[in-house]
Amino acid sequence: MATGKDHKYPLKKVESEIKKLEKQLAASEDKLIVSNDSNNPFIKHRQSLIDRIETAKRKIEIEKLKDKYTVKREEINAPNIEPPEDIIKRNLTKLGKKILAVKLEIKFSGRGKTKLEEELKELTKQKLAFEEKRKILVEAKKKSKQSEQLKPSTSVNKKEKKRKTATKPIKVSSKPVFSYKFLIAKGKVLENLIVDWDSIFFEDGRIKFRLDKRRFVWYPCNQSRSSYEYIKLYLKRKEIEPLQLQVSNERVRSIANLDLLHDVIQILKIKIEWNKMALKESAVDVSSILRSLGSLSSKAFDYFYKNKNLTPYLRTLCEIQELDYHIIPVLEPVNSNYISSLNVNKESFLFTIRRTNVYIIWESIEVNKATFIFTTKEATYLEDLQKIFDYISSHLRNKRTNLRKGIINEDGQHIQSHRTLYHTTLEKWTEKLFEFLI
Incomplete structure (x- = not known):
């Protein structure tokens, strides 16, 4: 080909x-x-x-x-690549005929006998070389068959070759999912599998894993919801590592990186809350997002939010964020001027910094958008945080312009930014930030 x-x-x-x-x-x-x-x-x-x-x-x-x-045609005649077995056979047949012809010529013709003998030696050398190649090819074929027998078949009905020693799972990108098996007891085989997120499906109260085209196993998970399936693309975009399962008798015995699954579910919970807010289905309680964030490991939060694409302003705020509080992701709906029905949701974050006062800082992932600093107190922190969260996630137009003036939201609650920092240069921005945080 x-x-x-x-x-x-x-x-x-x-x-x-x-x-x-x-x-x-x-x-x-x-x-x-x-x-x-x-x-x-x-x-x-x-x-x-x-x-x-x-x-x-x-x-x-x-x-x-x-x-x-x-086997590619150009590879057959390549100097360093072994030809396939049938080519070697044909070459050996040709050499055999040539050797026989030279032997007959030596026997019945007296002319150029020395030359013919040299040619015979050369042909014999070539034949021995091809026979050696054939032996190597046959040996390689035997080893390949043996290794194929050790690997499990993806078919359910086919008998698998049992192995007595455990083998580390190897990531296979192609589908269906492949596995390595080892014997744990008479008649019982434990499989180590690596399952990509394309083969993982969320259902209400359980998670389904596709191991093969017609082979599935389920894992009970009270926090799983079928609605997560609609936002699973978010996981693919983040390129999250696959799950490592151990399966025996068509049951999931354990998940090696179970903490990753737990973190993924918490992130999907937050995404669902965002979508509800974007569709105005219900008011989002910031405390529910705080609960989900509280269940996240610090490693997972870094993995999902503190990625390589952070602006230098976001990086600085991540470094000075108060450790007793959470960095809160919040979607900012941006209404299109061209299509009234189209809303684009931009990700942004609320940071908390404690000095003499407590400050809530709103920072977008878009570098051209200004930073807004709000002042609050510990006693009214959650109440003020909810007001700011609701305002940012509302579908009001010109939210940022109104914040600079000091505005009243839909519920008649006063929201005003303490300071506005423009992204001129990082040095000037940082200098002004620390000047305001007293």
């Missing part, structure tokens, strides 16, 4: 199609409707995008497998 430009299947075209589809899918997350209605046209459109991406990825995988296991 040819490669590169001569490739029979347009891999580059498919890969670019996947990128376009994934962009559409990522863009649709901002308008995500948390609904269980399967007839909803928006959900159908999202599912159609997901199916198209999966189909395109499978096509690429099939072509790559074909490339891997097909």
Whole structure:
């Protein structure tokens, strides 16, 4: 099979199609409707995008497998690559005929006998070399068969070769999920599996893992909700490591990185709260987000929020954040001037710093947006935090402009920023920040 430009299947075209589809899918997350209605046209459109991406990825995988296991013509005559067994057989047959012809010529012809003997020696050397290559190829084939027998079959009905020693799981990117097994008792086999998030499905009260095309196992989890399935794309975009399972008799015995699963569920809870707020389904209680953040490990929070794309302003605020308080993620709906029905949600954060007073600082992930500092007291901290959170997550227009003036929100509550810091240079911004935090 040819490669590169001569490739029979347009891999580059498919890969670019996947990128376009994934962009559409990522863009649709901002308008995500948390609904269980399967007839909803928006959900159908999202599912159609997901199916198209999966189909395109499978096509690429099939072509790559074909490339891997097909011997290329240019490789047969390459100097450092072993030819396949059938080519060696043909070469040995040709050499055998040539050697026989030379021997007959030596026997019945007296002319150029020395030359013919030298040619015979050369042909014999070539034959021995090809026989040696054939032996190596046969040995390699035997070893390959033995290793294939040790690997478990993905079929449920097929008998697996049992191993007595444990083997560390190896990440396999292609589907279905592959595993390594070892014997734990008579008739019982324990599998070590690595399952990607594409093969993990959230249901109410449990999580489903796809181990093969028609093979599934379930894990009980009271905090799991089927609605998380609609926002699972967020996990793919964050490139979170897969889960490591141990399965025996079609039951999940343990999850090695269970803490990661716990952290993922807390993050999805926060995302659901954000979506409810974006759709105005219900008022979001900031204390529910604080509870979810409280259940997060510090490692997970860094992994999800303190990523490499942080602005220098966000990095500085992360460093001076009060450790007794949480950094709170909050979505800021930005109404489009072109399409009145389209709302884009921008991520931002609320930081807390304690000096003589307690300060709540609002900072966006967008570097061109100003920093807002609010003043509060410990006694009224949660109440003021809720007011600020509600104001930022509301669908009011010109929120930032109004904050500079001092405004009254929908409930008649007064919200005013203590200071506004513009992003001129990091040095000037930092100098003014510490000047205000007295």
